[in-house]
Amino acid sequence: MLQKIYDWIDERIDLQPIWRDIADHEVPEHVNPAHHFSAFVYCFGGLTFFVVVIQILSGMFLTMYYVPDIENAWRSVYYLQTEVAHAQIVRGMHHWGASVVIVMLLLHTLRVFFQGAYKKPRELNWMVGVLLFFVMLGLGFTGYLLPWDNKAYFATQVGLEMAEQVPFIGEQLKVLLAGDASIVGAQTLTRFFAIHVFFLPAALFVLLAVHFILIRRQGISGPL
Amino acid sequence: MSEEKKQQVTRRQFLNYTLMGVGGFMAAGLLISPVRMAIDPILKSTDEGGLVNVGVSVDDITNEPQRIDWKVEQVDGWYESEVDRSAWVYKNENDEIVALSPTCTHLGCVVSWEGNESYPNQFFCPCHNGRFEKDGTNVPGTPPLEPLHTYELEVRDGMLFLGDAKPQGEA
Amino acid sequence: MQRGKGMKFVGDSRIKQGPTASRIPKDYSEYPGRTEPFWPNFLLTEWLAGAVFLIGFLILTLAHPSPLGGLADPTNAAFIPLPDWYFLFLYELLKYEFASGDYILLGMLGIPGLAFGALLLAPFLDNGPGRRPHQRPIAVGMMLLALVSVVWLTYSSAAQVDWEGRAEMDKPVPPSDVEVVVDTDHPGYAVYEANCMACHGAELEGTAAPALVGPDFDFTAEEIADISVNGIGTMPPNAFTGTDEELEQLVDFILTVNESIE
Numbered sequence: 001m002l003q004k005i006y007d008w009i010d011e012r013i014d015l016q017p018i019w020r021d022i023a024d025h026e027v028p029e030h031v032n033p034a035h036h037f038s039a040f041v042y043c044f045g046g047l048t049f050f051v052v053v054i055q056i057l058s059g060m061f062l063t064m065y066y067v068p069d070i071e072n073a074w075r076s077v078y079y080l081q082t083e084v085a086h087a088q089i090v091r092g093m094h095h096w097g098a099s100v101v102i103v104m105l106l107l108h109t110l111r112v113f114f115q116g117a118y119k120k121p122r123e124l125n126w127m128v129g130v131l132l133f134f135v136m137l138g139l140g141f142t143g144y145l146l147p148w149d150n151k152a153y154f155a156t157q158v159g160l161e162m163a164e165q166v167p168f169i170g171e172q173l174k175v176l177l178a179g180d181a182s183i184v185g186a187q188t189l190t191r192f193f194a195i196h197v198f199f200l201p202a203a204l205f206v207l208l209a210v211h212f213i214l215i216r217r218q219g220i221s222g223p224l
Numbered sequence: 225m226s227e228e229k230k231q232q233v234t235r236r237q238f239l240n241y242t243l244m245g246v247g248g249f250m251a252a253g254l255l256i257s258p259v260r261m262a263i264d265p266i267l268k269s270t271d272e273g274g275l276v277n278v279g280v281s282v283d284d285i286t287n288e289p290q291r292i293d294w295k296v297e298q299v300d301g302w303y304e305s306e307v308d309r310s311a312w313v314y315k316n317e318n319d320e321i322v323a324l325s326p327t328c329t330h331l332g333c334v335v336s337w338e339g340n341e342s343y344p345n346q347f348f349c350p351c352h353n354g355r356f357e358k359d360g361t362n363v364p365g366t367p368p369l370e371p372l373h374t375y376e377l378e379v380r381d382g383m384l385f386l387g388d389a390k391p392q393g394e395a
Numbered sequence: 396m397q398r399g400k401g402m403k404f405v406g407d408s409r410i411k412q413g414p415t416a417s418r419i420p421k422d423y424s425e426y427p428g429r430t431e432p433f434w435p436n437f438l439l440t441e442w443l444a445g446a447v448f449l450i451g452f453l454i455l456t457l458a459h460p461s462p463l464g465g466l467a468d469p470t471n472a473a474f475i476p477l478p479d480w481y482f483l484f485l486y487e488l489l490k491y492e493f494a495s496g497d498y499i500l501l502g503m504l505g506i507p508g509l510a511f512g513a514l515l516l517a518p519f520l521d522n523g524p525g526r527r528p529h530q531r532p533i534a535v536g537m538m539l540l541a542l543v544s545v546v547w548l549t550y551s552s553a554a555q556v557d558w559e560g561r562a563e564m565d566k567p568v569p570p571s572d573v574e575v576v577v578d579t580d581h582p583g584y585a586v587y588e589a590n591c592m593a594c595h596g597a598e599l600e601g602t603a604a605p606a607l608v609g610p611d612f613d614f615t616a617e618e619i620a621d622i623s624v625n626g627i628g629t630m631p632p633n634a635f636t637g638t639d640e641e642l643e644q645l646v647d648f649i650l651t652v653n654e655s656i657e
Binding site: 050122149151 | 504511514517542
């Protein structure tokens with residue numbers, strides 16, 4: 001049955017090359033922890049992606065309960081933490097995932113850096129990776145505000161004041177982020193929500209796609 | 225196909241199955257909590273709203289259906305509010321109190337007693353001309369397919385207390 | 396189709412690029428050493444590592460529920476803002492003299508901008524042919540320096556914070572829609588005003604000291620009287636000075652306010 005469906009699709013769109021691109025390639029010995037245990041450092045990138053998947057999944061489910069509104073944001077988080085079965089675990093996954101992803105990202109970056117794997121011809125992929133790092137930090141910053149508790153509110157206020165210090169465009173930048181010149185409130189929350197849930201993830205997907213396509217085209221860097 | 229190659233296929237298949245197993249384990253570990261959270265409203269026992277004093281004395285209820293309105297506290301997740309409810313209340317020939325929900329069982333419009341002059345002694349729904357007898361039975365040939373729902377009711381100290389509306393026959 | 400001029404798309408540095416540049420990346424089976432197909436052999440190894448990682452991660456989430464502070468209160472002056480841990484080093488940097496005051500731009504944009512800019516452009520700044528760390532001492536040295544300073548800044552920022560005290564101060568208490576009724580005609584109110592209000596607030600809501608109303612406040616009359624005189628935790632003894640009768644009135648007042656919200 002499955003085979004028939006596969007054949008039906010394959011006949012029309014020729015799946016073979018797609019499959020080849022994704023999965024059908026050889027992995028060299030030096031990145032395989034089964035051969036040299038020290039090769040576990042090559043796992044950090046994959047694990048980072050894995051945590052990103054956790055973040056996307058848990059985030060999708062959290063929006064079933066969360067509302068980005070100053071009256072209800074905290075209440076909805078409190079409600080899901082206390083009343084909904086397993087919701088505390090899901091929020092825990094998102095909360096801890098946000099920290100773990102930064103740790104993994106750092107380890108992955110350090111591995112690439114100390115191995116000099118960013119050298120020609122992989123300069124582009126390194127820059128895409130650093131941009132991914134920035135997007136992640138942006139996701140962390142915007143996500144921190146969403147529960148609308150005290151630490152979120154005051155940390156965001158500090159962050160916005162820092163944005164204001166930027167020369168020439170500081171004030172405009174702050175208003176753009178906060179939605180109001182002086183209030184950190186309802187409009188700030190909806191903006192941060194939009195950035196956290198739509199804008200930055202969109203950037204993340206594009207950059208991740210480029211990151212992976214470049215890896216597949218260039219192959220993994222050789223051993224030192 | 226040589227013997228050697230056959231063996232390789234089995235090995236590859238074995239790895240594929242293991243891969244599926246590990247993948248399934250990871251997917252389960254990842255999804256079990258989110259899915260449980262998502263389906264929580266289905267599994268949550270809907271707490272019965274309890275009976276509320278609607279502020280009508282039993283003595284005021286006549287044989288003629290009259291519309292009464294009251295408010296109930298509603299907890300919708302993190303949002304608590306007061307919602308309006310209404311009912312048509314009368315005493316039937318056995319002197320029992322009947323409280324009918326005004327929600328038409330066709331598509332949820334609001335019916336009213338003798339809402340159309342052509343149909344005396346019937347509940348009338350203006351949306352699709354649905355009609356119900358006094359006891360809530362739907363008039364055959366009109367759109368509604370089941371009788372009007374009745375409220376759970378109780379009389380305490382001469383006052384009428386109403387609960388949730390249920391389909392007739394269940395309540 | 397020819398690739399860009401002079402570019403090598405070879406995965407393994409031990410392999411010389413052949414004369415014919417094929418569009419399909421080189422098969423690793425041509426490389427020295429043992430290779431493995433990505434699917435399913437290598438992926439299985441990776442997924443096993445992923446599964447172990449997932450178990451550890453889930454244990455972490457189960458052992459430490461995600462924290463939620465109290466509902467944001469813009470008027471809460473006692474709250475010291477603190478960013479998430481991975482921004483702490485930037486936050487701490489601004490405390491230094493050369494990064495604050497007149498030099499705020501240096502601390503906020505100059506130093507971090509330089510560091511992150513260098514990170515972004517690392518392949519062009521460190522463009523020598525050697526890949527081994529000892530072949531590029533400047534790049535590696537700068538990275539180590541940056542790492543040490545980030546770790547140090549994060550540590551010195553986090554070490555000063557009284558994490559438990561913060562969590563204690565910022566408990567998630569659902570805001571009750573019921574107003575706290577403070578009866579200013581109550582005989583105990585004057586006693587409260589004189590002895591306790593400075594720290595516990597005009598409506599017992601707690602400012603410098605914890606609230607005296609709400610779900611977290613469950614003391615008996617005797618305990619309240621005892622704490623008033625002998626103190627508790629960081630509350631010093633003899634916060635209350637007065638007669639026994641006044642003490643009784645005070646306890647009664649506090650209990651009355653608590654009853655008003657139930």
